[in-house]
Amino acid sequence: MKRKIFVVAVILVAGLYLSYAGHASEFTRSGFNMNTLISMKIYSDTDKPLNDAYNLLAELDAKLSMYNPESEIGKINSQAGHEKFQADSKVIEVIKDSLKLHKMSEGVFNPLIGSITRLWKINKADNKIPSREELDAAIKLSDISNLELNDNSVYLKHEGCVLDLGGIAKGYASTKIAELLKSEGVESGLIDLGGNVQVIGKKPDGSNWIIGVRDPLSTRGAPALVLSVNDTAVITSGNYERYKIVDGKKYSHFFDYKTGESILNDLLSVTVITRDGSLADGLATAFMASGYEKSLALLKNIPEGVGVIFIRQGEGENLNVMATKNLSSVITRSKYPVNHISQY
Numbered sequence: 001m002k003r004k005i006f007v008v009a010v011i012l013v014a015g016l017y018l019s020y021a022g023h024a025s026e027f028t029r030s031g032f033n034m035n036t037l038i039s040m041k042i043y044s045d046t047d048k049p050l051n052d053a054y055n056l057l058a059e060l061d062a063k064l065s066m067y068n069p070e071s072e073i074g075k076i077n078s079q080a081g082h083e084k085f086q087a088d089s090k091v092i093e094v095i096k097d098s099l100k101l102h103k104m105s106e107g108v109f110n111p112l113i114g115s116i117t118r119l120w121k122i123n124k125a126d127n128k129i130p131s132r133e134e135l136d137a138a139i140k141l142s143d144i145s146n147l148e149l150n151d152n153s154v155y156l157k158h159e160g161c162v163l164d165l166g167g168i169a170k171g172y173a174s175t176k177i178a179e180l181l182k183s184e185g186v187e188s189g190l191i192d193l194g195g196n197v198q199v200i201g202k203k204p205d206g207s208n209w210i211i212g213v214r215d216p217l218s219t220r221g222a223p224a225l226v227l228s229v230n231d232t233a234v235i236t237s238g239n240y241e242r243y244k245i246v247d248g249k250k251y252s253h254f255f256d257y258k259t260g261e262s263i264l265n266d267l268l269s270v271t272v273i274t275r276d277g278s279l280a281d282g283l284a285t286a287f288m289a290s291g292y293e294k295s296l297a298l299l300k301n302i303p304e305g306v307g308v309i310f311i312r313q314g315e316g317e318n319l320n321v322m323a324t325k326n327l328s329s330v331i332t333r334s335k336y337p338v339n340h341i342s343q344y
Helices: 048-064 072-078 089-104 114-120 132-141 169-183 277-290 292-301
Strands: 024-033 036-044 147-150 153-156 189-193 196-200 209-214 223-229 233-238 243-246 249-252 267-274 307-313 319-324 331-334 338-341
Touching: 024 048, 036 048, 036 169, 048 072, 048 089, 048 169, 072 153, 089 147, 089 153, 089 169, 089 277, 114 132, 169 189, 169 196, 169 233, 169 277, 196 209, 196 277, 209 233, 209 267, 223 267, 223 319, 233 277, 267 277, 267 292, 277 292, 277 307, 292 307
Parallel strands: 319 338
Antiparallel strands: 024 036, 036 189, 147 153, 189 196, 196 233, 209 223, 223 331, 233 267, 243 249, 267 307, 307 319
16 A cells, blocks of 8 residues: 655745754754655754654664565564464554554555555566456455454464555654654654654744645645644655556556555545544545545544645646645645635
8 A cells, every 4th residue: 555655745934943942952863764765853952862763763664664574564474374473562553553544444544455565566667567367366365354463463364465554654653753752851843754744842932833735746846735733743645756657657556455456546645634643644545545535425434633635636737725624724825725625
């Protein structure tokens, strides 16, 4: 499924602040983890919380990566159809979150989509398109009933089942990192995991963080919208970063769990704003796979207070931007007119 990895450009329209109450200093660090570019910024008396955050990220990547055979997810997949795996509590927590999203999205978010994503190899530079026979076999393996979760054990019932938490892992990681930093006294900071953004508190001067949502039509990553937020996650999924083109046809990294086919619909990107990074990440994936009209129907299932922005192709070079009403004061600037969804 996501995934996904969608790298969304995040514009931080903010100056650098060297200190705030308590004379804390700014510490920043960037690198590559979870298969994406990452960066973090905190305000603290010491860089220890930042180092601890990076260690936690490395730990989570080592547990949750589908592509690492030595990760816990890799071992669960290798034991599919043979034996149960006693998993770490964090892995169990992510799987439980993914099952909640599966129910909330009425099956669209599927943590067992891995048998399908592996066939498509969107990240690989090849021209291979899965055959109908291959997809039909993968669809059977992706049935959620093949996932058995008991206390701290995970069992995939058939050999070839593949647990893929790529559609939720970065959102989960950003929230866990934010919780860790707060526990170590950090009151202001920003975590950017390849465009999956989580902000801690407000900026040192007491103002909100300013986050840009990428314009899907911009080749330079310019923002379509600018948001003013604090103490929340801002996670965007789009079809403009991860895809491959074969014989002139574009294939995205979103997949229909019923047909196994790559999905391209009327949505160019979806941004979800809520404190729970796992929820934001999973919903953004599910909405992108659903298309706009089905996503509207799914809004009835999501928790109160979650904000969603849908971006679709408009006429010519314009985009059609639809946002839930609870974001009316959060969207401070937009390149395109913003229409609010009345039924939400």
